[in-house]
Amino acid sequence: METEAFAGLLTDEGQALLAGLGGYEEAGELAVATRLRREHPAELVSAALTQARLRRRAAAKFGADADRMYFTPDGVEQATRTTVAEHRAARFARLGVGRVADLCAGIGGDAIALARAGIEVLAVDRSPLTCAVARANAEALGLADRIEVRCADVTEVDTAGYDAVFVDPARRGGRGRIFDPEAYSPPLSWAVEAARTTSFAALKIAPGVPHEAVPDDAEAQWVSDRGDVKEAVLWFGTRPGARSATLLPRGATLTGTGLPDPPVGPVGGYVYEPDGAVIRAHLVAEVAQQVGGRLIDGTIAYVTADELRPTPYATAYAISDTLPFNLKRLKALLREREVGTLTVKKRGSAVEPEEVRRRVKPRGPNAATVLLTRVAGAPAMLIGAPVTTN
CATH class of the missing domain: 1.10.10 (Arc Repressor Mutant, subunit A)
Structure with a gap:
């Protein structure tokens, strides 16, 4: 178009x-x-x-707003989900930010959330079509008085006079996703320098960013929405060196305390699967401390404990059986218990859940969950059911 x-x-x-x-x-x-x-x-x-x-x-991504908004194919793919954008905008507002330069603004998803939080926004993008779409969205949602859209190269924009910058570099190219932060457009190094020119800044990056690529003066936050890890954000002017995981829509945030790796021990009555944002943020030890748990394997992010304790940062499973990996044995056990609804999850296993369901052919009125993983280095099956902890 x-x-x-x-x-x-x-x-x-x-x-x-x-x-x-x-x-x-x-x-x-x-x-x-x-x-x-x-x-x-x-x-x-x-x-x-x-x-x-x-x-x-x-x-x-945009709920009811989508019916009034305008999009490009790339804009739909790359725009921030509304729940995530609103969370970030609310944090900017709590920091007292009144004016934000939104660099690489795209179709305006983040600009809309910022404007609704009462912040004035300069939304910059170099694509004339994308800028036209962003202007139309601001107009359609009644936010044109708070959002100025400028078609320009973000590296040439003067951000003096703004309380903060938000940068969302392009992380896709002609061959798909870009994993090297220096291959972003603009590169992460440029975005970091731009962030240091204002009192506050947030840089949206891929959640798989290596921890060693995070600058010492930045706070790194990993964000998930309903269990799906959406992004990592480098914050400047907040808590240098902090690592955190935020789980939406609840908004619970777990911050690292520098704990050593948890001990490894036998599988107890409960296994906790930390949220993906917790794992990306390297905060499994903090979850283990919360639930009084240990790892089932030194290389697997499953925490086990002997009693059930509440935590918003992990899904808990009551474990009835811990068995060596054997699909014939699993099939027989499920048939004996009349399990027809089978949820298969895996961590540290090469076996695909679809293959397991195809081979065990679950039938019956009951439900169960099987975790395919490793216990003390050996392939294992943990059978149980999810339980509520909060």
Whole structure:
């Protein structure tokens, strides 16, 4: 979609066309397109149908706002989920930030959350189409008075006069995801220097960033949403050297205390699976301390304990059986217990959950969970069920 085609969507004709596309997929896109092209320019019809498809995809990230917003394919893919953006915006607001330079702003997902938190935003992106979409989103959501969109190279933007910067470098290229922080656009080293020019800053990076790549003067925060790790953020001007994991939507945050690795011991009555953000932040020891637990293996992030203790940072399982890995034995046990609903999770195992379900053929009215893992270095199966700890 080109900028000119997108501009057509903002005209009265384009708006009417978009408004009339609700539920178009039931009628079939080809039939709808053929009919509409009799009454409207083909390019406008194509742009409207593309936008309708993108809005459906974006609903998972933006909720009800998606029906009023505008998107590009890359924008839907790369934009921050609303729950995550709102959490970050709220933290900026608590820090007393009044003006933020949002560099690499994309379609404006973070800018929207910042503006709704009462912060004035300069949203910068170098793509004319992306900037046009960001402006349209600010207008559509009634935030144009708080969001200034500027089409420019972020490396040439003067951030003097802003309380904070937020940088979300592009982490995808022609070959997919980019894992080297210096291959981001702009590079992480540039973003770090930009962060140091203001009182506060947040740099959004991939959650798999090596800990050794985190600057000493930054706080590193890993964020998950409903158990799915979404991002890592380097904060400047907050808690230098801190490592934390935040779990949304609850907002619980676990901060590292420098604990040594937990001891390894036998599997107890309960096994705790730490949230992915906790694991990425290297805070499994803190969870083990909370629950009075130990590791089942020195290389596996499963914590076991003899009693159940509450923690928001891990899912607990009551363990009924700890067995050496053997699918025939598992199949027989599940048949004996009439297990038809089987959840298979793995950590440290090469066996895929789908393969296990295919081979054991669970049948029956009962449910169970099997954890495929290693115990003291040996492949094992832990059988049980999830339990609530908070």
